[in-house]
Amino acid sequence: MIAKFLEGEQDMSCKRNAFMMLIHADQERALNYLSSCIDQVNSFGDILQLVIVELIYKVCHANPSERARFIRCIYNLLNSSSPAVRYEAAGTLVTLSSAPTAIKAAASCYIELIVKESDNNVKLIVLDRLISLKEVPAHEKVLQELVMDILRVLSAPDYEVRKKTLSLALDLVTSRNMEEMVLVLKKEVVKTNNVEHEDTGKYRQLLVRTLHQCCIKFPDIAATIIPVLIEFLGDQNELASADVLVFIREAIQRFEALRSLILSKLLEVFPSIKAMKIHRAALWILGEYCTSSEDIQSVMNLIRQSLGEIPIVDDEMKIAAGEVEEDEMQTGGNVQKLVTADGTYATQSAFSTVSSSVKKEEKPPIRQYLMDGDFFVGAALSTTLTKLALRFIAITKDTKRQNAFVAEAMLIMATIIHLGKSGLPTKPITDDDLDRIATCLKILAEKSPLMEEIFNKDCRESLSTMLAAKLEEEKETLKSSDKNVVKVQADDPIAFGQLINKGELGATENMFELTLSQALGMSSKKENDPIGASKLNKVTQLTGFSDPVYAEAYVNVNQFDIVLDVLVVNQTADTLQNLTVELATLGDLKLVEKPSPITMAPHDFCNIKANVKVASTENGIIFGNIVYDVTGAASDRNCVVLNDIHIDIMDYIVPAVCTDTEFRQMWAEFEWENKVAVNTNIHDLQEFLKHVIKCTNMRCLTPEKALKGECGFMAANMYAKSYIW
Structure with missing residues (x-):
């Protein structure tokens, strides 16, 4: 009767209600009606569209032969006005079809959702879906065509969204669209110059690193990227400038054809450098790679300008x-x-x-560093001058010019030593820096082939060795991050479950049940935990066994919230009315919704769920009480005080990776150097390190080869971070 009503009814709202009833009453007739009105599915309501997506998924999951019948309906739902419908339709389309057109349509839908949705959590979740698509080899080729669309997500202001987007784009970019990606990144670099935001410096540094990786991945485009990156040396953000110098040092060693371009741009930008560390590193590069007489003279002129009048x-x-x-x-x-x-x-x-301007005149940069007591830059400058002088002697035949250059270099070194001992700087010169400068003076005064070989050959060989070791370390990291491949012998019996693609969502599990269980906090147990142990460990007793109402809560921390599953037991012979679990929080926790009052029969029990939003990854406390009325009693409302629930920060922590530079910077900023005495019966250092990593959810940043060997001392860096909110 409902099916006949649908055929004759014209009002769309009535049709929607009748179709919903038909789905619950007769699923087969509902599917037949749906296949006859596929083009009208976008006019149905949002809730009904979600029901249709789930219905199609379940039917096609149980009976794969029905896929061709409803695939067009899923395509139509990708254009729904509801973001939730489009998201579910894209996920369903990926599970129903692995055709390139289907994957491209789903990926395009995901990208549009990321660009248009304002919630950063939504952007991160959908980005994770795109990343999971990329991990399937057959889908990766399709996504490579959408790199430029993915880069549209960079319009989002959130740093973590941009970071994931650039990482995904870098993994997908090919030689065909590399130049287009570089143009987009150049535009983003220009945008950061005029925008002052909390994360602008970090984003600028991220862009520099991405361009660096692009050059390493595709050396052919290095000539177009290097001039853009060198401009960053004059940036106020020292971290971005340091990353540029690391890249320049690597590029100038690997790409000999680009050395003249790099040196000319570096000489051009050198006067605009503002940070002492950047000046010091730039001096090293110029001293190591300037080989012509003109370049050496140019460097000497820059040094004199940076020092000012001497003595x-x-x-x-x-x-x-x-x-x-x-x-x-x-x-x-x-x-x-x-x-x-x-x-x-x-x-x-x-x-x-x-007379009025002399006092206000700013000192040249290197002189200012020396006056501030930082004579390490003076030692680096002396090394650079020594290299340049030895090289200038080798390429110049005129003895007068040789002597003049060496004399000028020695004068600069001598005046730095004189300044360090004069008492004018805020701090005197250290013994190490003094020895270094004095050694350089002695080398120029007593020239020898051995010193020339050490300064002009061995230094560059050391850099080559370091870069080779770094490249080898990166390869080892990539190997360790690769998925483990199950090895099967030729004569082993075939397990047909191995033929299923584990990387494809929904291949072995119902996608909707899986996402629902994740949302409710019912994730599967860990591999190493005994059955139920992981869940039992998170059960907190809220009241005593002798209280009229017994309560205990299972606490599950998800990425974006905390789910409390509270078991409430009426231990009395009375009916409890208006029983309410009243919760409150301390810390950056916020109760999303208040649990509704319920009525409990004598000796009855029920489960009450409560969601708590987490604003920051810190320790927090959830407390409260249970209030209720007893049927027939004239007294006031009864109250049972609940025990506090302590939310441990370790529930938020996941292993992570950071560079050595970032680690040292955070170590200095957060003052992490605390000595902790540990009493343990573990005597093996390797075993103790693994135990610490397991207990703290950290990842060891120190390479495994650096930890090998037997001795009574071990130094290892470990790092973890909280979930992204």
Whole structure:
């Protein structure tokens, strides 16, 4: 009767209600009606569309021959007005068909959802779906065509969304669309120059690293990327500049054809560098790779400009005393032409302005570092000058020019030592830096072939060895991250379950039941846990066994919230009315919704669920009470106080990876250096390290080969991070 009503009814709202009834009454007739009105499915309501998606999935999962019948319906639902419907339809389409057109349609739907949805958690969840699609080899080729669409997600302001997007795009990019991706990244670099946001510096650093990896992956485009990256050396963000220098150092060693381009751009940008560490590293690169007489002279000019007038001590004492050279006092020494209101020229003498400007004049950068007591840059500068001088002697035949260059280099080193011992800087020169500069002076005074080989050959060989070791370490990391392949002998019996593609969602489990169980916190137990142990460990007793109402809660921490499954038992012979579990929180926890009141029969029990939103990954407390009325009693409401539920921060922690530079920076910022005495009966260091990693959910950053060997001492870096909120 309902089917006949559907055929004659024109009102869409009535049709929707009748179709929902037909699904519950006769699924086969509902499917027949659905196949006859596939083109009208987008006009159904959001709830009904979700029901249709789930119905199609279950039918096709149980009977694969029905897939061709309803695949068009799923395609239509990808254009639904509801984001939830589009998301479920895309997931269902991937499980029903592995055809390239289906994968491309689903991926495009995911990308549109990420771009248009404002919630960052939604963006991260859908990005994870795209990443899981990429992990299937057959789907990866399809996604490679959508790299430029994926890069549209960079319009999102959230740093973690951008980070995942760039990582995904870098994995998918090919030589065909590499140039287009680089153009997009260049535009993003330009955008960061004019936007000041909390994560702008981090995002700029992330873009630099991505461009670096693009160059390593596709060396042919290095010539277009390097000029863009070198501009970052003058950036205020020291981390981004440091990443650029690491890349330049690697690129100038690997790509000999690009050395002249890199050196010319580096010489051009050098005066705009603002950070001491960047100056020091740039000096090392220039000293190591400048080989022509013109480049060496250019570097020497930059060094003189960065130091100012030498000897430094005499110049600083004159400035401190307010003295000015006679030629600067003369009117013609420094004349500035000005235009008056009537259009005539007037001259302004330096005599009237120099006395007020000297005190305010900023010192050259390297001199400022030395005056601040940082003489390590002076030691690095001396090493650079020594390399340049030895190389200049080798390529220049004119003895006078050789002597002049060496004398100037030795003068700079001597004036740095003099400054360090003069008492003018905020801190005196250290013994290590003094020994280094003195050694460089001695090398230039007593030239020998051995020293020339050490400075001009062995240094570069050491860099080559370090880069080779780094490349080998990256390969080892990639090997360890690869999925383990199950090895089967030729004469083993065939287990047909192995023929199922484990990477494909829904291949062995019902997708809707799986996502529902994850949302409710009913995830599967860990492999190493005994049956039920992982769940029993998270059960918290809320009331005593002698209380009229007994309660206990199973606490499950998901990525984005905490699910409390509270078991409530009426231990009295009375009916309890309006029984309510009242909860409150301490810390960055927020109760999403208040549990509804219930009525409990004598000795009855029930389960009450409560969701708690987590704002930050810190320890928190959930507390409260149970209030109820007793049938027939005239007293006030009864109350049972609940025990506190302590949310452990370890539930949020997952193993993670960071670079050595980031680790050292965080170590300094967060002051992690705390000594902890541990009493344990574990005597093997390797075993103890594994035990610590297991207990703290951390990942060991120190390479395995560095931990090999037997000794009574071990140093290892471990790192973990919280879930992304």
